[in-house]
Amino acid sequence: MIYLDNAATTRVYDEVVDAMQPYFTCLYGNPSEIYDFATKSRRGMNYSRKIIADSIHADVTEIYFTSGGTESDNLALLGIAEAYSNKGKHIITTCIEHHAVINACKHLEKHGFEVTYLKVDNSGRINIKELERAFRSDTILVSVMFANNEIGTIQDIQAISTVTHRHGALFHTDGVQAFCQIPINVKNMGIDLLSASAHKCHGPKGIGFLYVKKGIKLSPFHFGGKQERYIRPGTENIPAIVGFGEAVRIASQKKNYNYDHISFLRNHFEDRVRKEMKYVVINGNKHNRLPGNLNMSFAFLDGEAIQIQLDINGICCSTGSACNAGGKSLSHVIKAIGVPDDYAYGTVRFTFSDDNTIEEIDKAVDILKNVIDKLLNMSTEYNRFINKTN
Numbered sequence: 001m002i003y004l005d006n007a008a009t010t011r012v013y014d015e016v017v018d019a020m021q022p023y024f025t026c027l028y029g030n031p032s033e034i035y036d037f038a039t040k041s042r043r044g045m046n047y048s049r050k051i052i053a054d055s056i057h058a059d060v061t062e063i064y065f066t067s068g069g070t071e072s073d074n075l076a077l078l079g080i081a082e083a084y085s086n087k088g089k090h091i092i093t094t095c096i097e098h099h100a101v102i103n104a105c106k107h108l109e110k111h112g113f114e115v116t117y118l119k120v121d122n123s124g125r126i127n128i129k130e131l132e133r134a135f136r137s138d139t140i141l142v143s144v145m146f147a148n149n150e151i152g153t154i155q156d157i158q159a160i161s162t163v164t165h166r167h168g169a170l171f172h173t174d175g176v177q178a179f180c181q182i183p184i185n186v187k188n189m190g191i192d193l194l195s196a197s198a199h200k201c202h203g204p205k206g207i208g209f210l211y212v213k214k215g216i217k218l219s220p221f222h223f224g225g226k227q228e229r230y231i232r233p234g235t236e237n238i239p240a241i242v243g244f245g246e247a248v249r250i251a252s253q254k255k256n257y258n259y260d261h262i263s264f265l266r267n268h269f270e271d272r273v274r275k276e277m278k279y280v281v282i283n284g285n286k287h288n289r290l291p292g293n294l295n296m297s298f299a300f301l302d303g304e305a306i307q308i309q310l311d312i313n314g315i316c317c318s319t320g321s322a323c324n325a326g327g328k329s330l331s332h333v334i335k336a337i338g339v340p341d342d343y344a345y346g347t348v349r350f351t352f353s354d355d356n357t358i359e360e361i362d363k364a365v366d367i368l369k370n371v372i373d374k375l376l377n378m379s380t381e382y383n384r385f386i387n388k389t390n
């Protein structure tokens with residue numbers, strides 16, 4: 001198998017599994033208890049919180065563990081909406097957010113909030129002037145993702161936070177894809193709230209955090225004990241938290257190597273596609289893109305058909321389009337960046353990790369070329385096009 005779907009989830013590092021193991025078997029104490037045995041659990045959690053806080057230049061008291069990226073996004077949006085509703089009921093976001101943000105906004109719209117969904121240019125970036133114009137006197141929150149999960153486009157976070165603060169609103173960013181892939185400094189970048197998830201950076205599934213800058217009010221939507229300072233009560237998932245910390249520790253340690261290796265693999269894949277294949281466009285922003293993201297659209301083809309053929313050949317990748325019972329469907333991101341229709345339905349995404357090797361990449365491109373040739377030959381749209389041009 002060649003795994004090229006690291007934006008969907010990543011392999012848990014062996015060191016992460018090793019770090020978690022004792023907290024399942026020997027160190028199972030409840031961290032809320034005061035005896036020494038329970039203190040060991042608490043220490044594991046605190047150590048992890050410190051590694052994570054340091055990695056984004058935050059304080060440990062600003063990190064709230066959650067069940068993952070989805071919950072962090074929900075907590076940020078719903079928590080700020082409720083806490084600041086007396087100040088205003090307007091939120092600004094974008095039309096390319098993850099569904100965890102979009103559907104939280106849809107929920108808020110049913111409860112008296114108004115949401116502006118900013119458009120993006122054809123590389124997936126928002127326009128700062130358009131953001132500027134979207135503010136109203138009752139705008140309380142701007143939520144713009146750091147980097148997009150489908151096309152890898154990185155936003156100008158600094159510019160967005162500056163404009164947001166000038167208008168007296170708070171700035172949340174879904175940093176799930178950016179965290180551990182590119183440097184994040186919440187202080188310098190003016191980030192008030194940031195969501196992240198462990199399983200996107202070689203940690204376990206079902207654990208994430210929300211960074212909330214000191215002094216910002218946040219209403220919880222879970223109610224219980226005093227864990228996570230009443231913001232996210234419930235006995236902490238200690239093994240997962242410890243594993244998350246270890247994944248972040250490893251990522252911090254080899255961040256330069258990883259960045260270079262992963263972008264090298266991506267660039268090699270992309271160069272070969274550009275040189276050796278026809279009727280394909282590369283999506284996203286050439287200069288502001290996650291190192292491990294390669295999203296492209298093939299004319300005349302269906303993304304799901306490409307995905308299935310690659311799967312038969314042992315390659316895992318993702319698609320931005322699907323041919324399902326209701327007809328053809330396109331992802332909201334591919335729609336938003338305006339990929340022409342004859343290309344858009346043939347969208348596939350390859351996302352790389354430090355596990356991948358150059359040999360895997362070359363093999364994957366060879367297989368992709370064969371798959372595309374085979375599908376083109378079967379495509380009525382392609383054959384019609386060829387007959388017309390001949």
Ligand SMILES: *Cc1c(COP(=O)(O)O)cnc(C)c1O
Nearest residue numbers: 068069070098100149176177197
């Ligand atoms: C994966 C992802 C999420 C959801 O994270 P989970 O931990 O799977 O709930 C949210 N936002 C983005 C950008 C993601 O890529």
